[in-house]
Amino acid sequence: MELQLIDYQLKYQSYFEKFNKAWLEEFFVVEPLDKWVLENPDEAMLKQGGKIYFAAAGDTIIGTVGLRFIEDGVYELTKMAVDKAYHGGGAGQFLCQAGIDKAREMGVKKLILFSSRILKNAVHIYHKLGFTEIPVTPGTYGRADIMMEINFQ
Numbered sequence: 530m531e532l533q534l535i536d537y538q539l540k541y542q543s544y545f546e547k548f549n550k551a552w553l554e555e556f557f558v559v560e561p562l563d564k565w566v567l568e569n570p571d572e573a574m575l576k577q578g579g580k581i582y583f584a585a586a587g588d589t590i591i592g593t594v595g596l597r598f599i600e601d602g603v604y605e606l607t608k609m610a611v612d613k614a615y616h617g618g619g620a621g622q623f624l625c626q627a628g629i630d631k632a633r634e635m636g637v638k639k640l641i642l643f644s645s646r647i648l649k650n651a652v653h654i655y656h657k658l659g660f661t662e663i664p665v666t667p668g669t670y671g672r673a674d675i676m677m678e679i680n681f682q
Contacts, residue, residue: 602638643673
């Protein structure tokens with residue numbers, strides 16, 4: 530399956546919300562921060578200096594990933610989700626690598642992510658693509674029991 534990376538456009542917002550809510554509801558719960566970000570990506574991410582990207586297979590949007598501004602030089606790889614019909618086809622790794630590449634292009638010094646150890650495949654991909662574990666910053670997401678980073682310096 531050949532994938533293309535597409536920049537955020539308002540017409541794709543529903544995919545950003547739908548894919549992420551489906552993933553969260555399957556494994557966890559949609560926390561208040563998740564709900565706000567997914568329903569208001571312009572305000573929550575884009576106006577703050579973040580980015581949102583989509584993976585497309587032909588004309589079909591199949592996944593999404595975001596880069597959320599945390600502080601100068603630091604972004605969070607976040608809201609990565611793939612349509613369940615396309616799980617196992619490499620879209621998750623494609624999106625993760627695209628997020629890393631875009632962060633590097635933006636001159637980000639450190640890229641962080643929060644995850645959960647129950648997501649063994651995702652954690653494996655993160656390690657494979659160069660993330661290393663660091664102590665979890667408490668209070669960001671209730672479901673997060675692992676925090677990882679890539680230092681680009």
